[in-house]
Amino acid sequence: MLDRQNYLKVKLFLKYSREVHGRSVLQISTDCEHLKALLLWAGSQPLGSAHAFNTSLSDFLFQNVEKGLDQAELQNILNTNERFFLWVKAMFPVEFQSIRLSWIMKITAISKGKEVII
Amino acid sequence: MSENQNTSNCRISRNVLIKAPGLLPMLYTPREIAEDLDVPETTLRDWLNHGAPHSRDESNHIWIDGKQFAAWVDNQRNARKKPAHQLQSGEGFCMRCNAIVKIQDGEIRPVKGRLSHLKGKCPNCGGIVNRGIWNAGSTELSQG
Numbered sequence: 001m002l003d004r005q006n007y008l009k010v011k012l013f014l015k016y017s018r019e020v021h022g023r024s025v026l027q028i029s030t031d032c033e034h035l036k037a038l039l040l041w042a043g044s045q046p047l048g049s050a051h052a053f054n055t056s057l058s059d060f061l062f063q064n065v066e067k068g069l070d071q072a073e074l075q076n077i078l079n080t081n082e083r084f085f086l087w088v089k090a091m092f093p094v095e096f097q098s099i100r101l102s103w104i105m106k107i108t109a110i111s112k113g114k115e116v117i118i
Numbered sequence: 119m120s121e122n123q124n125t126s127n128c129r130i131s132r133n134v135l136i137k138a139p140g141l142l143p144m145l146y147t148p149r150e151i152a153e154d155l156d157v158p159e160t161t162l163r164d165w166l167n168h169g170a171p172h173s174r175d176e177s178n179h180i181w182i183d184g185k186q187f188a189a190w191v192d193n194q195r196n197a198r199k200k201p202a203h204q205l206q207s208g209e210g211f212c213m214r215c216n217a218i219v220k221i222q223d224g225e226i227r228p229v230k231g232r233l234s235h236l237k238g239k240c241p242n243c244g245g246i247v248n249r250g251i252w253n254a255g256s257t258e259l260s261q262g
Contacts, residue, residue: 002144011150039142 002039006047009092010035013084016091034080037061047088048095051103057081075108082107128168130194131157138191141184148172151182210249212240221247 014032017023023031038047041060045053061074069077085104089096134155141154148166152159166172171186203218205211210221221238228234229250236249 002142004144007142007144033140036140036142039144 001044003042003044003046006039006042009088010039013087031080034077035084037077038081051099057107078108128165128194130191134191135195138188141188143185145181146184148180148182151187210247212243212245212247214243214245215240219247
């Protein structure tokens with residue numbers, strides 16, 4: 001079972017994106033699909049400790065690459081996840097204080113085939 | 119936790135059929151599922167009364183497992199599908215009766231190559247029934 005708090009944060013992020021950033025319904029739908037990968041990656045663990053997960057997000061997504069996910073789509077997923085982590089760190093500073101900005105900024109670098117040391 | 123066991127077929131919209139497999143393996147509230155599937159919450163609660171899988175906690179709050187619900191939606195779709203029926207030799211589909219019938223007074227006309235045209239009458243309504251058939255040497259010919 002996935003962590004419900006993670007799901008609620010994703011829902012809040014999507015609502016914020018729609019109402020504050022003015023993202024369209026189509027963009028929100030795409031973001032939602034991208035963030036589902038994040039929820040599945042986190043599983044039952046809270047996203048506040050994402051930096052300490054055994055499997056990195058890159059490894060998790062690369063497993064999906066073999067199932068037909070192309071490089072451009074992978075890049076989009078990572079960009080969305082980066083935006084989400086930046087937002088969630090700003091909105092929940094105490095809960096996400098252990099997630100560092102440097103770690104967040106490295107999320108998109110994963111798609112370029114670089115190994116990220118967490 | 120308790121589960122509702124009342125089961126019957128529900129009409130599921132195409133939109134829900136497409137979106138349901140995307141539900142996550144987690145516990146949703148009815149409102150969350152309704153939002154994710156873009157259906158009114160009252161419709162969802164109606165489905166719960168008709169046997170959609172759900173459970174209740176000690177506070178009597180309803181929780182729905184996303185994967186179980188997706189499986190239930192898939193079952194509903196399969197339950198509504200009519201069983202496929204291969205037309206046997208001499209049979210055709212009467213558009214007036216909207217049913218498969220045994221063609222009477224069948225007459226076969228070759229169209230092109232191996233394709234032939236079987237034309238006859240419906241035994242129920244007397245309307246004309248048409249059917250395309252392959253292979254002029256098949257049993258359809260001998261019956262015609």
